[in-house]
């Protein structure tokens with residue numbers, strides 16, 4: 504049986520994935536990580552006036568060419584309070600950082616280079632060239648400048664500049680919505696009192712965390728038992744809930760109780776592919792049900808988490824209009840590895856950083872796809888190509904960073 508390669512699988516998932524163009528308005532405090540859906544034009548200049556960059560005295564540079572020199576202090580200008588008069592020759596205004604430069608003055612002498620002689624007299628001990636410590640109006644940006652672009656992801660710097668441009672809220676793209684359905688008669692939610700044959704459903708929490716960290720929302724559809732009716736009811740809820748992506752967990756393999764694919768196809772899903780040359784994650788399924796992208800992940804917890812990194816994350820990025828996150832890094836094997844078979848292997852591994860900066864990948868000895876504890880201890884996945892030859896400690900390799 505031929506299995507789809509990891510690269511082909513990703514290509515097919517992304518082939519028809521369109522950027523979500525719907526927009527919404529969010530307050531700045533809730534906009535972290537969102538994608539700007541408009542060019543952002545400065546509504547004012549910053550600073551909106553020529554401003555002092557230091558605490559000191561606003562002077563005329565020509566008055567302080569030869570120092571020491573005494574000047575008359577005619578007033579003061581704290582931040583937020585402009586001095587209303589003008590500075591004439593022989594005069595100065597006591598000024599503080601952020602205050603508007605008074606008319607007539609063109610330079611700031613920092614207070615460390617002055618000595619107070621009386622309530623209205625100051626000695627300038629060291630002069631300053633014209634314009635020193637003056638921030639000209641519009642130094643940061645000028646009204647009308649296009650400072651941020653449609654498609655920018657809102658991070659600390661971009662949120663700060665948006666606030667300075669006087670935007671209390673921003674128009675952003677709607678987040679992709681990911682609905683997550685666990686399937687299996689054996690599953691009960693965390694905190695339950697399971698019977699002797701049951702286990703705790705865990706995968707969905709990790710998949711949701713991965714989706715949320717990449718800017719999607721997640722909707723927990725709960726647990727469907729292994730009947731068509733139960734899975735159908737969850738599909739109905741997904742379609743009503745307006746999800747963009749449905750992730751199913753489990754029921755993806757070849758067993759008599761693996762009903763997810765058949766039920767989805769009976770409901771109109773167009774199956775794109777099923778089963779890929781990958782370990783863990785072989786039974787991966789992908790299809791479209793109207794606008795919905797359906798990712799059928801294997802039930803083994805590690806398989807579904809690895810599939811989330813390799814397939815869900817690029818799909819979310821594409822729906823957000825971004826490039827897929829580039830998580831692969833060059834590393835060096837910290838131990839010998841045997842030859843690989845036809846499935847591309849993603850080995851749960853620790854990472855050590857050598858003093859020269861090289862990353863050393865140390866795959867765990869046991870790689871069973873049910874082992875959540877080892878996944879939780881892993882820093883990366885070490886990639887082994889299909890049919891890779893035996894590898895030696897010290898050989899170069901590629902890893903996907905998990906944290």
Ligand SMILES: Nc1nc2c(c(=O)[nH]1)N[C@H]1C(S)=C(S)[C@@H](COP(=O)(O)OP(=O)(O)OC[C@H]3O[C@@H](n4cnc5c(N)ncnc54)[C@H](O)[C@@H]3O)O[C@H]1N2
Nearest residue numbers: 685703704705706752753754755756761785801802803806
């Ligand atoms: N004859 C074959 N059997 C299997 C094959 C195969 O090719 N031929 N593939 C194996 C591989 S590889 C995987 S991976 C699994 C995937 O099977 P399913 O996707 O059908 O998953 P389930 O059987 O439903 O569950 C597998 C395992 O994971 C546990 N599980 C399921 N859901 C959850 C959850 N939400 N939280 C925690 N644990 C979960 C479930 O109890 C099972 O132990 O198939 C192999 N079989």
Ligand code: MOO
Nearest residue numbers: 783784785806872
């Ligand atoms: O592909 Mo399964 O995910 O090896 O355990």
